[in-house]
Amino acid sequence: MTKLSISIKNLREIIDLLNTVVSEAKLKLDSNGLNVKAVDSAHVAMIDIHMNRESFIDYDVDQEDELAVDVDKLKGIIKLATSNDNIVMIKENERLKFKLGSISKSIPLLDNSSVLTPKVPAIHSESYVILRKGELERGLKAAEDVSDAIKLIMKPDEFRARSASESEDSEMVLQKTDLIELNCSTEVKSSYPLDYLLRLVKSLGNAEELKLSFKDDYPLSIEFKTSKDAVEGVSGFFLLAPRMEH
């Protein structure tokens, strides 16, 4: 029998992240902990989330299990919780039962074969930048309403996020000294969907630093960790496909 106990903070993080990309997801549970991979229907955004079993308050899984869930339904449950609650999740037949304080509620589990787990492509780019989440969020917000895409430019000594349309433009420039880390030998640039980036950054409530790596016309990888502690919290990465230039 699968029985999990998880803090509302961590569960909310996982659900918010999934919600940026998909409406259905399959949670994989094994001896290491929880793992979820999901891709949006346009194959433009992908997420890979991991949470160690040590980060659960209680983790009772017989070897392995899979829980296919409707993300919207999970969101509804999260709304019922108060911030200090712990949530107990129990798999019962074809249902997932939640216990939060005085409330218990169950939702149907989806057919495991109907929710596919994507194969995560092997991404590799040498250039990366580590920056504070708040900083990136400001740059993205400046670009909002200007265009659907944002162009990220990395140079050996600076990082830029630029957006332009026929009538408007916006740009954020961060010097090497403003950044936590910058590793770039030659200039690289690529454009990514702004809407997805904004939604992702918003959903990462507890992450402080983000590691962005990309190269010319190549997917962007954003690594995140919601807690400074190496074991605690939710970690993972987000992949975004680059805009195809003519």
Add this chain to the structure above:
Amino acid sequence: MKGLFWNDFYRPKSLDDTLMANDIRIKIKGWVESWQRGEVTKNALILWGDPGLGKTTTAFAIANELEVPVIEMNASDLRDRQSIKNIAGLASIYMDLFSIEKKGCSKVILMDEADNINDSRSKNGSSDTGGMNELLNVIRNTRNPVIITMNDYYGFRRKSGGSDIINNSLSIEFKLYNRRRDIDYNENVRKLRTNIIKIVEENGFRISQNDVSVIIERNFPDIRGIINDVQSIAINSNSSMMENLAEGQRDSATSIFEIMKEIFRGRNYEKIFELLRDKDFDTSDLVLWIDNNLPMEAEDPLDLVNAYEILSTADIYLGRVIKKQHFRYKVYAEDISAGVFNGISTVNKKFVKYEFPSMIMSMSRSKGSRSARKNALKKIGKITHTSSKGATDLLWFYSAIASTSKENKIELMELIGLDEKEMEIITG
């Protein structure tokens, strides 16, 4: 075994494997190559025609040829402005995460069954238009090939934005192959036969060339039906192939033959009723089956007379079902025909291969010409102010006129509005 259904497993993977006329194939290949070379003139490909001719299969084969994934939006997805923008729109200008090493195009966007895309203006009264206009935007700005399939091309054109979409696309019509003497037809059937034999052998079964030809002839151009038949025959290879074939309804193969055997040989009323309870064919089919196979089982003329006496009583009740619209009479017909063995005193000991009722066969064969005749009569009735039944008496007259000269024939066709097939029926 390759999965449960050969049909899914053996969906054609390349354009050369799909069944279509060569001129269509050449056009499609030209469009695919324009994407491979990066010299695109039309961003979208419209495949239109009746259902079941392989439009969707062709779209997947194109993606396979380009070695890219398919982003599909079909009739079961919501396809208003917003969802087309979020899925097809996003997919059309961004790279695909599953083909990041690929140069050139990175995915195929498939808008399946586009007939029902929402084209109504939004309710809030803004200039916001529906899915059709968003689709037009996708096609104009895409960096990836877009394929649209639909049944009703002219209906699509009438929708708002429809003709703009068509102008930005290469349109190809899928047509049913009826011209049996056509070179393409023969070539396609040959290709199909080779493929089917390959499929059967890959799964460890055997089938003869001739049997395959019979199956193809029966189902063409429905490839799905052909493969289903081949699979069921190959798997049930211990039962006789022709028995399976002669019977028209796929699932009742065992039951109708079992019932025939029980009626003629078993002669056990209880057992026959038990079998009849699970039948999935009509009582009139049962009577036709008995009718067709009776002469082979009752060799003594006197037996034949008695047996037909019983069967015709059953048939009377079948007639009353229609006449009185009283369906309860069906039970009488069934029970009486089940007792046909009472008329046969010498039971046949020889092997009899039960045959499919020839009447059903000839009716289904003549289906096309019967409906053409009906249409022709209706049209003649209209210009002569008679019923179509009354027009039967006039047929000889039109036939005589049509046979005088080619000009007269053509004039007659135009006057009455007959197509060639209907004209053929009149001239005989």
